[in-house]
Structures are given as C-alpha cells and as structure tokens.
Amino acid sequence: MGAHHDAGLVVAALNMAAVTRGGDVAGVIFHSDRGSEYTSAEFARACARWKVRQSMGRVGSCFDNAVAEARPPSPPSRSSTSTAGSSARAPRRV
Template sequence: MRTELVIDALGMATLRRTPESGNTILHSDHGSQFTAWAFGQRLRAAGILPSMGSVGDCYDNSMMESFWGALQLEVLDTKIWKTRDKLVTAIFEWIGCWYNRERRHSRVGMLSPAEFEVRNPERPTPNDER
C-alpha cells in the first residue's frame, strides 16, 4: 500500500476521533509506508505515539496484520482500481461503514467497534490496569 494512502487514512481518522495527545498508540509493522518520514511527522503532529513490532515477531502485531489482511482481501484485491480516488472512496466506505459500524470483532466481545464504544464510553488510558 502506498504511503500517501496510509497518511490520508491517518488524517481522516484523527479528524473524526481527535485522539488525546500522548495517550494514543498506533501499532504498525516495519513496512515502508509506516517508516516514511512524512508518516512519522503526521503521527507526531497528531500527538500519536508510534509503536512497531519487532522484526520476525508475528504475535505482537497480529491485530494489525488481521486488519490489513481483511482490507486486502475484501477491498484491494476485489478488482483493478481505475483511479486513486475510487480506491480511497472504497477504503473509506469499507472502514467507516462496514469495519467500524457493522463487522463484529472477537477482541471486543463480538460487537462492532461502534457498538463497543457506545456500551463502554469511558476508554482506558495507557496507565489504567487491564
């Protein structure tokens, strides 16, 4: 995936969610789009702390790998995208309309992320006990 698409996705996410500076961690792999200077600058500007899994460790990054795998299978590989705008729109719709609103996730009790947040309005901070 191109760095520009990842930066666009980060920009959309931070506009909608307004993460609390220093309390939000983005976990990614060592892909070039996540290690690009521009991506790091965007993270710092949004107050998001970067976190990368260690090389060769498949367990610390499994949730993100699952997300990217689902995006690849359910959107990116479904057809040849004629324009970047059509692909951006498809990714936006998949994340905003399907993945966050409808798709159930085992990590949050088989609820959609949107339903989980409605039921759990007080999100833990990194210092809270888990």
C-alpha cells in the same frame, strides 16, 4: 482514498481518523508492521503533528501484533426474524 498502499495513503488515513474524532487523538498508540509506508519520514511527521505514538513489531515476529489485534468476541444476537418466546438465536460472530 488512494490507488496505491504507500506513505501518502496511510498519512491520509491517519488524518481522516483524527479529524473524525475531532482531532482529539493525542496519546493514541498506532501499532503497525514495519512496512515502508509506516517507517517513512512522512508518516512520522504526521504522527508527531497529531501527537500519536508509533508502535511497531519486531522484525520477523508475528506475535507482537497478537495483543493489538485481539478483541473480545461479539455477544450473541437474536435473529431479526425470530418470534417472541423462540429460543432460536443467530449464529455467534467471532
């Protein structure tokens, strides 16, 4: 998609995500750090065009991202090589 992590790259990623979802992204909250690519006027225009709300953590606070990045653990799954009646399970991925 791009050789450098810059405003053009994150705008392209936002556009691809929006198009993949059929353009129905109005009201979505995009949480990021305060990197220059996310604070650029180019990215702000792209968010406004898609009606995506920008959210950024406070300067120097890693805890702002904790809720946005948290997700429940995946449920355990059975190994594809297990046999019927076997109690062996695949390791749980978290």
